[in-house]
């Protein structure tokens with residue numbers, strides 16, 4: 001019971017990050033490999049704010065603002081000039097940005113891991129299970145954020161424009177949609193979600209280092225691919241699935257050391273059965 | 288007065304010169320068609336006017352303003368609208384959402400609603416299928432949707448790229464009726480067609496495009512009777 005709960009809340013974290021990958025992929029048609037490092041940026045923003053005596057709420061705001069600025073600047077400086085370039089060039093640039101962010105963090109904060117105590121949470125017992133309050137908060141807030149995002153995309157002018165750009169950039173422009181602006185907004189939203197993920201992540205593992213974003217980044221990317229990259233509900237489902245499986249594996253002593261292997265095996269298995277991921281859409285070939 | 292004026296327009300795809308410096312104009316209130324075989328450069332012309340592909344040289348003037356340096360998305364609010372080749376409706380969105388996107392420049396929700404009602408009167412099939420996902424519409428319905436979507440922005444100049452492509456003769460007739468009708472409401476039309484006979488029959492003037500150059504121009508009635516046009520494009 002508590003394992004499932006922890007899994008769901010870890011899954012919510014993966015889902016929040018996976019949304020950034022999947023939205024950017026769907027709309028800008030690129031894999032933003034530096035997305036995981038935005039979590040690290042958020043974590044250091046939280047560390048800095050708390051160290052300066054700031055409240056946890058303020059830390060969250062600072063993290064969101066910082067991550068959004070990073071997301072927008074990275075898109076503008078590194079990716080926008082490559083619009084229309086080969087996917088490989090964009091991918092290599094993204095990897096470069098990832099190393100760049102890690103190096104900057106190392107220069108400013110050093111390579112050593114630093115403790116970040118966001119807040120100390122107890123547990124509540126429901127029936128026989130002990131469930132950590134941080135898991136409950138993560139799960140509820142994560143669910144609210146994702147529901148909000150879903151409503152935003154489906155029901156607002158900007159959200160619809162995002163769907164239009166993701167389906168057909170040229171046709172979207174013919175509607176009068178400023179494609180560059182929509183891509184920028186997508187990066188901003190993805191980064192804001194990553195900032196939220198970073199605070200939840202620190203609630204679970206209260207420590208940060210320059211390479212903090214790598215592992216959750218890769219896991220969330222895996223989640224996005226499992227769910228079908230480009231699909232928003234897919235990223236949510238993929239994230240939650242991965243989180244639950246990870247916690248279940250960790251709770252079984254024989255499996256625990258192989259948790260990551262199990263997760264990637266699941267990725268491979270799903271892709272073998274359904275190469276476009278659980279909710280992925282087949283790209284129609286344009287004539 | 289020329290509403291749209293294209294001067295020495297040159298467009299290249301890498302080393303291929305798709306447009307070799309073409310000149311044409313569309314006057315206020317006209318229907319002008321651009322006819323030519325597959326690969327002549329018609330779509331390239333249409334897309335470069337709307338800023339979808341970069342221009343190598345030349346100018347495009349709309350309503351007295353040089354527009355080829357203006358970002359493409361801003362042209363819609365100037366009164367230009369295009370029904371692209373192959374329809375390109377948003378397949379995963381509903382008919383209603385497609386129409387709403389057509390009014391992207393319009394922020395007044397009441398106005399958008401009224402306009403959608405008007406489009407649904409013009410295209411009853413769309414009215415019946417508002418909630419249907421566009422990808423599940425038939426080819427003809429998708430063409431209607433693409434036209435309705437382009438009309439949502441209340442263009443002064445409507446450009447259509449092969450609206451009859453892939454449609455049954457009956458639907459082709461319907462499409463041309465709709466264009467004629469829309470023109471009567473005061474909208475200037477630039478029409479690209481491979482179906483030259485149909486296009487010429489509703490046009491005031493026309494240009495013939497051949498491998499990136501305009502080789503003939505004139506009144507539509509004259510071109511309909513021109514021997515070389517008859518041979519090459521009318522199948523007579």
Ligand SMILES: Nc1ncnc2c1ncn2[C@@H]1O[C@H](COP(=O)(O)OP(=O)(O)O)[C@@H](O)[C@H]1O
Nearest residue numbers: 300303305323324325326327328329330331332
């Ligand atoms: N994206 C592209 N890349 C390279 N060549 C292209 C591209 N699009 C069109 N062309 C070439 O430009 C020429 C004109 O094409 P197009 O404008 O589509 O003609 P039309 O619409 O008259 O059939 C053709 O020779 C075509 O092969």
Ligand SMILES: [Mg+2]
Nearest residue numbers: 329330331372
């Ligand atoms: Mg064409």
